[in-house]
Amino acid sequence: MSDDAADVQRVLSGDVDAYAKLVDRYYDRCARFAIRMLGNRDDAEDALQSTFLRAYRALGRYQERDRFSAWLYRILVNQCRSIAARRSHRERVFVREEALLLNAPDKRPAWTGEDEEFVQRVLNELDPLLREAFLLKYVEELSYEEMAALTGAGVSALKMRVKRACDKLRERWERIRDD
Amino acid sequence: MTEHDPYVDWIAREAKRPVAVDPMAIERVMARVRLEAPPTVRSTRWRWLVEPRSLPLSPLVGTALAAGLVGIGAFVGHLSIDRGGQNLIGGSAAPAVNQPPLALSSDTNVIKFVLVAPHASNVAVVGDFNDWDSKATPMTRTKTGGTWSVAIRLPAGRHVYAFVVNGANGSTQWVADPTAPLAPEDGLGAPNSVVLVGGSAS
Numbered sequence: 562m563s564d565d566a567a568d569v570q571r572v573l574s575g576d577v578d579a580y581a582k583l584v585d586r587y588y589d590r591c592a593r594f595a596i597r598m599l600g601n602r603d604d605a606e607d608a609l610q611s612t613f614l615r616a617y618r619a620l621g622r623y624q625e626r627d628r629f630s631a632w633l634y635r636i637l638v639n640q641c642r643s644i645a646a647r648r649s650h651r652e653r654v655f656v657r658e659e660a661l662l663l664n665a666p667d668k669r670p671a672w673t674g675e676d677e678e679f680v681q682r683v684l685n686e687l688d689p690l691l692r693e694a695f696l697l698k699y700v701e702e703l704s705y706e707e708m709a710a711l712t713g714a715g716v717s718a719l720k721m722r723v724k725r726a727c728d729k730l731r732e733r734w735e736r737i738r739d740d
Numbered sequence: 741m742t743e744h745d746p747y748v749d750w751i752a753r754e755a756k757r758p759v760a761v762d763p764m765a766i767e768r769v770m771a772r773v774r775l776e777a778p779p780t781v782r783s784t785r786w787r788w789l790v791e792p793r794s795l796p797l798s799p800l801v802g803t804a805l806a807a808g809l810v811g812i813g814a815f816v817g818h819l820s821i822d823r824g825g826q827n828l829i830g831g832s833a834a835p836a837v838n839q840p841p842l843a844l845s846s847d848t849n850v851i852k853f854v855l856v857a858p859h860a861s862n863v864a865v866v867g868d869f870n871d872w873d874s875k876a877t878p879m880t881r882t883k884t885g886g887t888w889s890v891a892i893r894l895p896a897g898r899h900v901y902a903f904v905v906n907g908a909n910g911s912t913q914w915v916a917d918p919t920a921p922l923a924p925e926d927g928l929g930a931p932n933s934v935v936l937v938g939g940s941a942s
Contacts, residue, residue, distance in 0.1 A: 572778075572779065573778075573779060573780075575778055577773065577774060577778070580770070580773055581766070581770050584766050584769050584770065584773075585766055588761065588765065588766050588769070589758060589759070589761055592759055592761045592765075593756075593758060593759045596759050597755050597759075606762070606765060609765065609769070610768065610769055610772065613769045613773070614769070614772055614773060614776070615871055617773050617776060617779060618776060618779060619779070619871060619873075620779035621779045621780045622873075622876070635871075635872075635873065636871055636873075639871055639872035642872075643868060643900075646900075646923070676754055677754070677757070680751055680754040680755050683751055684751070684755060695752075696755065699748075699752040699755075699756075700752060700755045700756050709912065713866070713872075713874055713904050713912055713914050714912065714914065715911045715912045715913070717911075727745060727748045730745075730747065730748045730751055731745055731747060731748060734747040
């Protein structure tokens with residue numbers, strides 16, 4: 562039995578502290594997806610809180626044959642979608658784009674907060690479905706089959722979304738490089 | 741990594757870096773969790789009740805049922821577009837008819853979802869009421885006309901939902917209810933539908 566499955570069993574036996582282990586194990590990874598997907602930390606924390614709360618409530622329906630991480634991610638993806646749908650306005654992130662672009666990608670910069678801000682800005686410009694597919698594929702490194710199980714979309718549609726996301730990113734870079 | 745495009749690779753690599761997390765965030769999750777009732781395992785008997793199963797119907801009853809369902813709704817359109825605008829069903833695209841969810845009883849808040857998808861291999865309703873889990877609420881196929889339905893108990897209020905239609909070729913299609921009001925555009929490429937329990941959808 563995996564660590565996850567053992568912890569789930571302990572929670573279902575009444576040991577709520579075992580759930581803290583599951584949260585601790587997955588929080589950072591989920592936080593990365595939520596922040597990259599939603600573009601700001603407040604919305605991301607809302608998504609994370611509701612994800613782990615809903616997962617706890619639904620733990621009795623978790624089937625051990627599924628990977629816990631995949632099951633949790635399915636809830637997270639849907640929570641991010643729900644929050645994006647509820648959000649009446651998007652925070653606009655203003656960055657000194659041209660100055661930052663000078664550093665990317667040929668002159669590989671040391672990691673700074675500016676780079677993170679810039680990357681988030683670029684991701685925010687993608688259509689949410691494209692951003693979701695890009696993040697699941699290249700940041701979370703899921704297979705297309707895993708992505709299909711999470712999103713409900715077909716593999717071919719997901720491949721198309723990832724390709725379109727890459728094309729958009731590439732076009733953006735070429736446009737600015739040529740200016 | 742990403743079709744060997746340096747710029748896209750760079751974006752992916754930067755996006756992959758760990759994010760700074762508020763060290764108290766997990767505590768906040770657990771404080772909220774501790775207020776919840778302990779989760780329970782669904783009993784075998786309950787699982788038996790909710791498992792999808794075929795219900796043998798006589799031709800007469802089946803015909804009457806199909807006539808009743810079709811009589812309620814109107815033909816709306818073809819299912820050919822998925823949530824991302826991709827054609828998933830391809831050559832076997834299934835024309836579908838759906839009736840608006842019907843409140844069987846405003847007291848019990850039982851809502852019946854119906855979709856006609858003759859070429860589907862299975863159909864489920866997903867929504868905010870089941871965490872958009874396509875395994876949580878499978879719909880049952882009637883013997884006539886490729887009609888799928890499920891009746892579920894919902895709390896009063898506004899619910900956003902969609903149908904997940906799996907085609908015989910293994911494709912999956914998320915479909916808004918073509919005859920119900922649409923939820924406001926969520927920026928995710930495809931609208932969902934809305935049902936108001938205890939009132940009319942808007």
